[in-house]
Amino acid sequence: MTETAHDRLLIIDFGSQVTQLIARRLRELNVYCEIHPYQNVTIEFVRDFAPKAVIFSGGPDSVTREGSPRAPQEIFDLGVPILGICYGQQVMMHQLGGKVESGHGTAEFGRAFVTPKGDLSILDGWFTEGDEQVWMSHGDHVSEIAPGFEVYGTSPNAPYAITADTSRNFYAVQFHPEVHHTPRGAKLYENFVKLAGFGGDWTMGAYREQMIEKIREQVGDKKVICGLSGGVDSSVAAVLIHEAIGDQLTCVFVDHGLLRKGEAEEVVTMFRDNYNMQLIHADEQELFLGELDGQSDPETKRKIIGKLFIDVFQKHADTIEGAEFLAQGTLYPDVIESVSFSGGPSVTIKSHHNVGGLPEKMGLKLVEPLRELFKDEVRALGRELGLPASFIGRHPFPGPGLAIRCPGEITREKLDILREADAIYIDQIRKHGLYDEIWQAFVAILPVRTVGVMGDGRTYDYACALRAVTSVDGMTADYYPFTHEFLGETATRIINEVKGINRCTYDITSKPPGTIEWE
Numbered sequence: 001m002t003e004t005a006h007d008r009l010l011i012i013d014f015g016s017q018v019t020q021l022i023a024r025r026l027r028e029l030n031v032y033c034e035i036h037p038y039q040n041v042t043i044e045f046v047r048d049f050a051p052k053a054v055i056f057s058g059g060p061d062s063v064t065r066e067g068s069p070r071a072p073q074e075i076f077d078l079g080v081p082i083l084g085i086c087y088g089q090q091v092m093m094h095q096l097g098g099k100v101e102s103g104h105g106t107a108e109f110g111r112a113f114v115t116p117k118g119d120l121s122i123l124d125g126w127f128t129e130g131d132e133q134v135w136m137s138h139g140d141h142v143s144e145i146a147p148g149f150e151v152y153g154t155s156p157n158a159p160y161a162i163t164a165d166t167s168r169n170f171y172a173v174q175f176h177p178e179v180h181h182t183p184r185g186a187k188l189y190e191n192f193v194k195l196a197g198f199g200g201d202w203t204m205g206a207y208r209e210q211m212i213e214k215i216r217e218q219v220g221d222k223k224v225i226c227g228l229s230g231g232v233d234s235s236v237a238a239v240l241i242h243e244a245i246g247d248q249l250t251c252v253f254v255d256h257g258l259l260r261k262g263e264a265e266e267v268v269t270m271f272r273d274n275y276n277m278q279l280i281h282a283d284e285q286e287l288f289l290g291e292l293d294g295q296s297d298p299e300t301k302r303k304i305i306g307k308l309f310i311d312v313f314q315k316h317a318d319t320i321e322g323a324e325f326l327a328q329g330t331l332y333p334d335v336i337e338s339v340s341f342s343g344g345p346s347v348t349i350k351s352h353h354n355v356g357g358l359p360e361k362m363g364l365k366l367v368e369p370l371r372e373l374f375k376d377e378v379r380a381l382g383r384e385l386g387l388p389a390s391f392i393g394r395h396p397f398p399g400p401g402l403a404i405r406c407p408g409e410i411t412r413e414k415l416d417i418l419r420e421a422d423a424i425y426i427d428q429i430r431k432h433g434l435y436d437e438i439w440q441a442f443v444a445i446l447p448v449r450t451v452g453v454m455g456d457g458r459t460y461d462y463a464c465a466l467r468a469v470t471s472v473d474g475m476t477a478d479y480y481p482f483t484h485e486f487l488g489e490t491a492t493r494i495i496n497e498v499k500g501i502n503r504c505t506y507d508i509t510s511k512p513p514g515t516i517e518w519e
C-alpha cells in the first residue's frame, strides 16, 4: 500500500461488474480511494488502511448462502461512515441483525423508481422532483432491516430501497447509484463523502506524484522496457515512467505489419522529435504476418499476437542489462473485459492482447501504471504531463491492429486494401471536422466478395464496413449518426479510389450488443 497524506476511502469489492465505476464517481469528486477484494480485507487491513469512509460494493453471491462473502464484523465498531450498495447493503443488514431473503418474486433488473421518505443528508438535493430513476439488479431482498435503521426510500419491489442508521452513519441502498442509468446517482456519493469529511484533495496532479513514487519503488535500479504504440495509453505511460526513472526506460515500438497507413513513421518521428527517450523501432512484419498466415479464429489471432508481442519485448529486454520489467499502457476496460478484476465473476468477452494474451510464465514483471484508469482519466493525466493535444486526442487503436479489422484470414493484399480505405475514411472525417466528436472510427474489410459494375465492366471485389462510435470509456458505445451526404461521399471516394473494394456499408450496431471492433 502506498503511503499518502490524503484522506482515504476504502471500497470493499464483493465482485460487482461495476465496482470500478464507484471508484470513478469518487475520483470525479477528487476523493482518493482504493478497491480491495473482500478476501483481502481483514480488520487489521482496515485499521492499517485507516479509511475515512468505507463502501461495500455489489456482488453476485447471495447473503443467504452459507459461506458467502462478509465484511470483517469489527468494521462496524470503528466509528467510520459506511455505505452499502446492493450486495453491500444486504451483507450490512445481515451482519447487523437484519434479514435477507431470496426469491418471492422481488427481483428487479433494470430501471426502477424510488420514492423518498423523510429527510436524509445523503439524499440532499437529489429527489427534487419526487420519484427518481435508479438502476436495480438484484434477486435477493432485505426483508427486515437491522436495529437502528430507518427507511428513507422505497421502490415497488424494494420496500427498503434506501435505509440508514444516521446515529452511526451507516447508509444502505438496494440500487446502483454509480451507473449511468441512475442519472443523478453521483449526488449520493457527493453527499456521502461530504458527510464523511473529505476535502476533495485528490487530483490528477496527485495521481501523477503517487504513481511516480510507486514506479520508483517497484523498479528500484532495474531497467524497464515499455511497449510504445503511439496510442494515448502507452504514450502517457511512457512519459510518466520516463519522468520517474529517466534513462532506465527503453521504449519498443513494434511494427507488426498490422498498422495503419504511415503510422510507423508518424509515431517514431513524433517521439524522436518531442522526447528524449531511448526508442527501438522493431520491424517484425515478417514474424507476425508469417505466424498469422492461415489463421481465421478471432481468439487464436489475438493469442498469437499477444505471444509474439511478448517474444519481441523479451528479445529486446535480453539485450539490455538489468531489464526486468515490461511496462504497458493497460487500462481498466482492457482488464475487466479480459479477466475478472478481483477473482470475481465477470466473464471473458475477448482476450485483449495485453491482458489475456500474456503467457502464464514470462520472464518480465509488469509495470502498468494506468491499470485502474479509464480512458478519459488517462487523457486528463496526459494533459497534466504536458503531452501535446494531438497525442491526447488520438482515437484508440487496438494492439492487434488491423488483424481484428480483417475478419477471417489475413492476407497482405487485404491489409493493403484496408489501409487505403481506412486512410480515406479518416481523411473524410477530419475534413468534415468530426474527428474529435468521435471516439473511434475505422474500416473493416469483410471476408466476402461481391459483384459490382464499374465503367460498364463487372467487378468482383471485397466489401468493407465503416465503423464510427461515440463512447465515454469504451465500455459502452453508440454508432455515430453521420449524415447521408457524408456517408455517400465517403463510400464513393473509397470505391473509386481503392482498388479491390466495390461495396461499402455503415455499421450501426451499438455496444452492447456489439463490441466496437469486429473481432
Ligand SMILES: Nc1ncnc2c1ncn2[C@@H]1O[C@H](COP(=O)(O)OP(=O)(O)OP(=O)(O)O)[C@@H](O)[C@H]1O
Residues within 6 Å of the ligand: 226, 227, 228, 229, 230, 231, 232, 233, 234, 235, 252, 253, 254, 255, 256, 327, 328, 329, 330, 331, 334, 354, 394, 395, 396, 397, 398, 399, 400
Ligand atoms: N505496436 C505496438 N508496439 C509496442 N507496444 C504496443 C503496440 N501496440 C500495443 N502495444 C502495447 O499494448 C498496450 C495496449 O494497447 P492499446 O491499444 O490498448 O493502448 P495504446 O495503443 O497505448 O493506446 P490507444 O488505446 O489509444 O491505442 C499499449 O499500451 C502498449 O504497451
Ligand SMILES: O=c1[nH]c(=O)c2[nH+]cn([C@@H]3O[C@H](COP(=O)(O)O)[C@@H](O)[C@H]3O)c2[nH]1
Residues within 6 Å of the ligand: 302, 334, 337, 350, 351, 352, 353, 354, 396, 397, 398, 399, 400, 440, 474, 475, 511, 514, 515, 516, 517, 518, 519
Ligand atoms: O489494446 C487493445 N488490445 C486489444 O486486444 C483490443 N481489442 C479491442 N481494443 C480496443 O478496446 C476498445 C473496446 O473494444 P471492443 O468493444 O471491441 O472490445 C476499443 O477502443 C478497441 O479498439 C483493444 N485494445
Ligand SMILES: NC(=O)CC[C@H](N)C(=O)O
Residues within 6 Å of the ligand: 016, 057, 058, 059, 060, 061, 062, 085, 086, 087, 088, 137, 138, 139, 140, 141
Ligand atoms: N447486484 C448485486 O449486488 C446483487 C446482489 C445479490 N446477488 C442479489 O441478487 O440480490
Ligand SMILES: [Mg+2]
Residues within 6 Å of the ligand: 229, 231, 232, 396, 397, 398, 399
Ligand atoms: Mg493502441
